[in-house]
Amino acid sequence: QLHLVESGGGLVQPGGSLRLSCAASGFTLTNYAIGWFRQAPGKEREGVSCISPIGGSKSYADSVKGRFTISKDNVKNTAYLQMNNLKPDDTAVYYCAATFRTRYSINCPGNGMDYWGEGTLVTVSS
Numbered sequence: 001q002l003h004l005v006e007s008g009g010g011l012v013q014p015g016g017s018l019r020l021s022c023a024a025s026g027f028t029l030t031n032y033a034i035g036w037f038r039q040a041p042g043k044e045r046e047g048v049s050c051i052s053p054i055g056g057s058k059s060y061a062d063s064v065k066g067r068f069t070i071s072k073d074n075v076k077n078t079a080y081l082q083m084n085n086l087k088p089d090d091t092a093v094y095y096c097a098a099t100f101r102t103r104y105s106i107n108c109p110g111n112g113m114d115y116w117g118e119g120t121l122v123t124v125s126s
Contacts, residue, residue, distance in 0.1 A: 002026035002115055006096050009120030012086055016124070020081040022096030022117060029053070033101040034072055034079040035108030038092035038122075048094070049081060050108035057106045063089070086124045093119040 008020040022034060031053050039045040049070040050059045058070050069082040079096060097113035 004096055004098060004115050004117035006094065006117040006120040009094060009122045011123045011125065013126050014087055014124055016086050017082070017084045018086065018122060020083065020094055020096070020120060020122075022079040022081075024077045024079075024098065024115075027098075027115075028074070029072065029077050029079065029098065030074045031100055032098040032114070033105055033108055034070070035097045035099070035110075035113060036070060036079075036081045037095045037097060037110060038090075039095070039119075040089075040092040043092075045095075045110055047108060047110055050106045051079065052104050052106045053101055054103045057104050059106045059108075083122070086122075088124050091122060091124050093121050095119045 003025045005023050035050045036048040037045050051070045051072050055072040067085045072079045096117045098115045099113045
């Protein structure tokens with residue numbers, strides 16, 4: 001079976017950091033772009049970041065640029081989202097998703113991803 005499992009969420013104070021992981025099983029991430037998405041209570045899901053299959057191309061939402069870093073380890077079959085200087089507005093359930101793409105593509109449409117994880121909750125509060 002094909003799975004994506006997120007981990008690393010939790011409660012953190014404003015200004016703190018978390019690193020989310022997205023582990024794939026049943027398929028290899030080598031040919032897949034990975035997107036991180038989030039959904040806050042009462043809000044629509046939004047795209048946070050996307051990384052190309054080989055990891056060389058990355059994109060970020062304006063709201064997280066300079067604070068979040070996406071990465072991918074195709075040997076470990078895992079993607080990551082390093083989140084620094086967290087703000088209360090970053091509170092949300094974070095999901096990773098995978099989509100089959102050419103090597104350099106960073107196209108991660110929210111309604112076009114092939115596989116989704118169950119999500120991990122990030123709460124930023126003092």
